[in-house]
Amino acid sequence: MPELPEVETIRLTLEPKLIGKSIIGAAVHFEKLIQNLAVDDFLKQIDHKQFVRLSRRGKYLLFYLSGDLVLTVHLRMTGQLMVEPAVNPLAKATYMQLTLGDGNELRFRDQRKFGRVALFDVHHPLAAIEKLGPEPLSTEFTVQCLKERLNQRKIAVKKALLDQEIIAGIGNIYADEALFLAGIHPARLIPSLTAEELEQLYNAIRQVLTEGIENRGTTKRDYRDGNGNPGSNQEKLRVYDRKGLACIQCGNMIVKMNFGGRGTHFCPICQK
């Protein structure tokens, strides 16, 4: 799915097209899309609300609406959100349309139907969002914070990076990229990491996520920003999806293995 840099890029591209706009019509074409409400309730509640501001928490997009409501969207693997003229033909697998007063429409489409939308009161957020770990690019996220979050847990470092309750927003691509940059083998257990390695990991996490945003996200296949444009970070990846190719540091072959059900790419020479 879109990870933190992709979701942030979507937020940045949608923001100018949504702030101050009103929803004058809504439609949902897939019942299970709406996580916490019956579709009828959802449509009733969202009608005639206005977009006040857009935020992001981990991989969740948060649309703050008038009436103290928050619309959340989680894109999971193949979800896409874009604003386009309401008269444009509907793309395949479009499951939600929010028609705006300016003639445009916010559309959600999702090939694999894993994405989820929720609508809640600003004072009663989704439990899953409440439980998220710190934002890795915020000032509150320090090396000390990372150490405290990991808390000597006896799990592989790759698994820890993917745990949204430890740190929010890292997915499979940026986890592999961060571990390569830090020179740490993905199967290393947390308690075995030295203070120096934890600091390298901290810096690597911040670097790969920042680069991802600067490059407007990684488009392997489905990812598009809120304008429908792909990102370019896929051209900058150091290990992800480079199985069998030469390591950019040592020239040996990048390998791919399965860790915890996820494809994991690394350099067996550079990552110890």
Place this chain on the structure above:
DNA sequence: AGTCGCCTGGTA
């Protein structure tokens, strides 16, 4: 902590 289900489509 590990596995399965959710879904569809592209590729080996």
Place this chain on the structure above:
DNA sequence: TACCAGGCGACT
């Protein structure tokens, strides 16, 4: 035809 995919939650 089988396997794989950027994720997560519900199971055991």
